Amino acid sequence: MAKTPAPIAAKLALIVHGDMGIISGLQSVFNQNGITTIVARDLPTALLAITQHYFDVGVVSSRIAEEGDGWSVSGVLRLVFPNAFVVVIAPETDVLTLKAAINNGVNEIFDKERSPQEIAQTIVSSVTAPASKRPSRTVQ
Amino acid sequence: MPHKPSVLVVDDEENITRTLQMVFEREGYEVTPAYSSAEAVKILENGHTLDAVITDLNMEQEDIGLEVARVARGLKPPPVVVICTGFANLKNSRRALEMHVDYLVSKPVDIEELTSALRRLIARRQYTTKGPR
Numbered sequence: 001m002a003k004t005p006a007p008i009a010a011k012l013a014l015i016v017h018g019d020m021g022i023i024s025g026l027q028s029v030f031n032q033n034g035i036t037t038i039v040a041r042d043l044p045t046a047l048l049a050i051t052q053h054y055f056d057v058g059v060v061s062s063r064i065a066e067e068g069d070g071w072s073v074s075g076v077l078r079l080v081f082p083n084a085f086v087v088v089i090a091p092e093t094d095v096l097t098l099k100a101a102i103n104n105g106v107n108e109i110f111d112k113e114r115s116p117q118e119i120a121q122t123i124v125s126s127v128t129a130p131a132s133k134r135p136s137r138t139v140q
Numbered sequence: 141m142p143h144k145p146s147v148l149v150v151d152d153e154e155n156i157t158r159t160l161q162m163v164f165e166r167e168g169y170e171v172t173p174a175y176s177s178a179e180a181v182k183i184l185e186n187g188h189t190l191d192a193v194i195t196d197l198n199m200e201q202e203d204i205g206l207e208v209a210r211v212a213r214g215l216k217p218p219p220v221v222v223i224c225t226g227f228a229n230l231k232n233s234r235r236a237l238e239m240h241v242d243y244l245v246s247k248p249v250d251i252e253e254l255t256s257a258l259r260r261l262i263a264r265r266q267y268t269t270k271g272p273r
Contacts, residue, residue, distance in 0.1 A: 082268045098233035102244045103257070109237075 011035045011127060013057035016046040016064060016073050017089065025116025026059060033124045046073050055081050057127055059119070061112075062090040062097070071100045078105030085127045089119065145262050146170045148188070150180040150195040150208055151224070160194065160249075167255055177204040184211045190219040191262050194254075197225035203232045209241050217269045220261040224249055 013035050017023055027037050038053060040046035043064055049055075058077040062070040070088060077086045087108045090097050101109050107126070110119045147169045151157040154175060161171045172188065174180040177199050184193070193212040197205035209221045223236055226247035236244055243257050 079264065082264065093230075095228050095230060095233050098230070098237055099228065099244045099246075102233070102237050102241055105242070106237075 011056040012053055013037045013059060013123075014040065014046065014049055014053070014055045014077070015059045016040045016070065017059070017061040018042075018064060019061075022061075022089070022116045026120045029117050029120030029124060030057075033128070035124065035127075043069060043073065047076065050076060050080055055084050057123060058084055058086040059123065060086070060088050062088050062100075068100070071104050074101075074106050075104035085123060087119070087123060089114075144168060144170045145191040146172070146189065147192040147194060147258070148172045148174060148180060148183060148190050148212075148219075150174045150177065150193065150199075150205070152176055152196065152199040156196070163251055163255065164258075167259075176200055177208050180208045181211050184208070184215065190215075191265065192220040192222065192258055194222045194224055194258070197223055197232060198227055202227075203235075206232060206235055206239070209236065210239055213239055213241075217265070220258065220265050222254070222258065222261075224254070 013030055015023055015026055015037055018041050023039055030037050035057065038049050040049050055077065058074065060070045060074045062068060064070050064073070074086050074088050077084055085107050086105065087110060088101060088106050089110050089112050091112050093109055093111060097109060147164055149157050149160045149164065149171055152175055157173045157175060161173050164171045172183060174183055180195065193208065195205040195208040197203055199205060205223055205225070209223060212219055212221050220242045222243040222245060223241050224245050224247060228244060228246065233244065242261050245254050
C-alpha cells in the first residue's frame with residue numbers, strides 16, 4: 001500500500017499591516033501553502049485577535065498607526081506565542097531597527113521594498129522546514 | 141526557600157561589573173562576576189546552571205561578547221542572554237539577532253530598563269521551559 005504523506009497541521013498567521021497590496025500578496029502565498037490568515041489593520045484589532053486565536057506566524061509592519069508601534073505587537077506575539085515565527089516589515093535596517101527586533105524577540109526583519117510574495121515564501125520555507133533545519137533569526 | 145535566580149555578569153571594566161553585581165544582588169539575584177570573555181566561557185563550560193548572562197561586547201577583542209553569547213545559547217536550557225554595549229553596529233547587532241540574543245541594551249545602561257527586561261525574560265524562560273505553574 002502506498003504511503004500517504006502525513007497531514008501538515010494547519011497553521012494560522014496574523015498579518016498586521018495597513019497596505020492592502022502587501023496583505024493580499026502575503027495572503028495568496030500563505031493560502032497556497034495551507035496557512036490560514038487573519039488580518040488586522042490597526043492595533044486594537046491585532047490585540048483582540050491575539051486574545052482569540054493561537055498563532056503560529058506573525059507578520060507585522062513596524063508602522064501601524066505611527067512609526068514604531070508595530071514593535072509592541074511583535075513583542076506581544078513573542079510573549080503570548082513563544083514558538084511562533086514572528087517577522088517585522090520595516091522601512092530600513094539600521095542599528096535601532098535591529099535592536100528593536102532583538103528586544104521584541106523577532107525572528108526576521110524584511111525590508112519593505114521586498115515583494116510580499118517573496119516575504120511570504122521565505123516565511124513558508126522557514127515554518128514548514130523541520131525544526132533542526134530552520135534558519136535562525138535573520139535580516140532579509 | 142524560594143529559588144534565587146542566578147546571573148553571570150561579564151565586563152572587563154571592573155567598576156561596571158561590580159555596580160551591576162550590586163544592583164542585581166539587591167534585586168535578589170545570585171550574581172557571578174567575570175572580568176573577561178575567557179573567564180565567562182570557562183564558567184559557562186563548567187556546567188554552572190544560570191538563569192541569565194549579561195555580557196559586554198568589546199573586551200579582550202572587538203565583539204568577543206558574541207562568543208560568550210554563543211556559548212551561553214548552546215547550554216541546555218539556554219539562559220537569557222543580554223548584551224550590554226556602547227558599540228552596537230550593523231554587523232554585531234545582526235549577528236546578535238541571528239544567534240537569538242534576548243536583549244540588547246545600550247551603555248550607559250538604564251538600570252530600570254535592564255532590571256525590568258531581565259525580570260520579564262527570566263519569567264518567560266521559566267514559563268517556556270517548565271510550563272505554567
